[in-house]
Amino acid sequence: MTYQPTIGLEIHVELSTKSKMFCGCKNNPDEKNPNVNICPICTAQPGTLPVINEEAVKKVIKTGLALNCHIPEYSKFDRKNYFYPDLPKGYQISQYDKPLCEDGFLEIRSPISGDRISRNIRIRRVHLEEDTGRLLHENGYSLVDFNRAGIPLMELVTEPDIVSGKEARQFAQDLHLILHYLDVSDADMEKGQMRVEVNISLSSGKELGTKVEIKNLNSFRSVERAIDYEIKRQTELLNKGEKVVQETRGWLDEAVASSRRVAGDSELDEKGITVSQREKESAHDYRYFPEPDLPPLHFSNDFIDSIKKEIPELPRQKKERFIKKYKLDEKNADVLVYNKALGEYFETIIKDLSSDSIKLAADFLINTEAKRYNIPHSYFSQLLALIRDGKISKTAAKEILPEIVTKQPLEVIKERGLEQMSDKGDLEKIIKETISKNPKAVGDYKLGKPNVLQFLAGKVMQESRGKANPQIVQSTLTKLLKEV
Numbered sequence: 503m504t505y506q507p508t509i510g511l512e513i514h515v516e517l518s519t520k521s522k523m524f525c526g527c528k529n530n531p532d533e534k535n536p537n538v539n540i541c542p543i544c545t546a547q548p549g550t551l552p553v554i555n556e557e558a559v560k561k562v563i564k565t566g567l568a569l570n571c572h573i574p575e576y577s578k579f580d581r582k583n584y585f586y587p588d589l590p591k592g593y594q595i596s597q598y599d600k601p602l603c604e605d606g607f608l609e610i611r612s613p614i615s616g617d618r619i620s621r622n623i624r625i626r627r628v629h630l631e632e633d634t635g636r637l638l639h640e641n642g643y644s645l646v647d648f649n650r651a652g653i654p655l656m657e658l659v660t661e662p663d664i665v666s667g668k669e670a671r672q673f674a675q676d677l678h679l680i681l682h683y684l685d686v687s688d689a690d691m692e693k694g695q696m697r698v699e700v701n702i703s704l705s706s707g708k709e710l711g712t713k714v715e716i717k718n719l720n721s722f723r724s725v726e727r728a729i730d731y732e733i734k735r736q737t738e739l740l741n742k743g744e745k746v747v748q749e750t751r752g753w754l755d756e757a758v759a760s761s762r763r764v765a766g767d768s769e770l771d772e773k774g775i776t777v778s779q780r781e782k783e784s785a786h787d788y789r790y791f792p793e794p795d796l797p798p799l800h801f802s803n804d805f806i807d808s809i810k811k812e813i814p815e816l817p818r819q820k821k822e823r824f825i826k827k828y829k830l831d832e833k834n835a836d837v838l839v840y841n842k843a844l845g846e847y848f849e850t851i852i853k854d855l856s857s858d859s860i861k862l863a864a865d866f867l868i869n870t871e872a873k874r875y876n877i878p879h880s881y882f883s884q885l886l887a888l889i890r891d892g893k894i895s896k897t898a899a900k901e902i903l904p905e906i907v908t909k910q911p912l913e914v915i916k917e918r919g920l921e922q923m924s925d926k927g928d929l930e931k932i933i934k935e936t937i938s939k940n941p942k943a944v945g946d947y948k949l950g951k952p953n954v955l956q957f958l959a960g961k962v963m964q965e966s967r968g969k970a971n972p973q974i975v976q977s978t979l980t981k982l983l984k985e986v
């Protein structure tokens with residue numbers, strides 16, 4: 503029997519602010535030395551008081567607005583109480599019933615119903631809290647690093663609208679891209695700057711099944727695979743008449759899973775598994791109450807409007823514009839939108855180009871190594887104009903990319919003798935020679951064999967050392983063959 507999966511996501515994102523959430527310590531996720539960016543506030547010394555980081559509040563509201571959320575006029579912070587060695591205060595400042603953003607949605611291209619159909623995944627809330635420190639367990643003892651303690655952390659919770667691992671992955675990827683465009687976070691998943699948790703249950707009828715939470719998902723791929731795995735695991739349990747336990751499970755990718763398998767644990771699947779970590783706490787276990795050391799927040803319409811104005815063109819709009827304005831196909835538009843820097847470079851180089859070269863520019867930029875080099879915009883535009891005018895072949899253009907970082911393309915082409923042969927007289931000479939050297943091929947051509955023309959054109963290209971203009975070769979060759 504198969505069951506309907508109901509999936510919701512909780513996504514934590516470290517914000518790229520200059521300082522931490524409630525103190526002036528540097529927010530530097532790349533700091534290698536432990537306990538450098540700490541002070542009495544973020545290490546919770548008695549008598550210290552937190553101060554709200556306005557930049558962090560703005561970044562969360564900006565994200566909420568980009569995700570079509572409602573921004574309530576009032577918001578507040580709450581204490582979430584739990585004891586863990588990486589949490590110096592013994593509670594985390596978070597938001598309970600008055601989050602910064604509510605009731606939004608993100609429109610994603612659903613991989614379920616084909617790329618062309620969009621689906622709205624509703625967003626329940628986006629709130630702001632502080633990150634915890636980090637524990638390192640080594641050689642039988644544990645160390646704690648508080649550099650991360652107090653870094654502003656945004657938490658986004660979706661409604662359970664997602665129906666598969668693929669769709670969850672799509673949501674996470676689309677969100678990740680928006681965060682980049684908004685410049686609110688680097689959201690590097692490998693560095694733990696964006697962390698995804700999954701809530702999943704299976705049901706056969708109207709009643710929802712028991713909810714299981716999966717943690718430790720640090721790549722888009724593991725989000726998809728952990729969900730697929732969990733659907734399979736829960737389906738098997740239900741089909742055996744067993745119960746799904748409400749709990750938190752961790753995801754072990756294949757490397758960890760297979761090492762455990764070698765250790766003799768036979769239930770492990772080499773493709774990665776989820777394992778039970780603990781039974782889930784309820785909200786009342788955290789004894790939430792309003793943070794007495796921070797004032798409640800009140801937002802004026804002007805404040806919200808000023809943040810709205812800072813929202814740049816987002817990926818979806820940019821893609822539509824690229825398709826409409828530049829007549830790009832969907833695939834090229836996707837590449838240029840997904841790679842923000844490349845898309846910006848594309849728009850700079852085409853400024854000096856006529857509209858008939860724009861498609862060429864997109865193709866050339868995407869299909870060559872051009873993006874690897876730091877080619878000045880004007881040189882790139884010149885190169886594209888030379889390809890368009892038939893002065894150089896695409897192959898030769900590709901070859902000189904590393905050189906035009908510092909030199910004008912035309913100069914390089916002349917130096918290396920790569921100018922394309924477009925002179926009909928010169929080309930006719932080579933073509934005539936080729937025809938006389940290949941009587942068998944010419945005979946086959948006369949018998950109507952279709953591939954022979956390409957073969958002869960290839961010979962001409964070889965003879966010209968790749969410099970012949972392919973269009974002129976084709977047309978001249980066809981013409982001269984008729985005369986033989």
Ligand SMILES: [Zn+2]
Binds near residue numbers: 526539542543544652
């Ligand atoms: Zn501090």
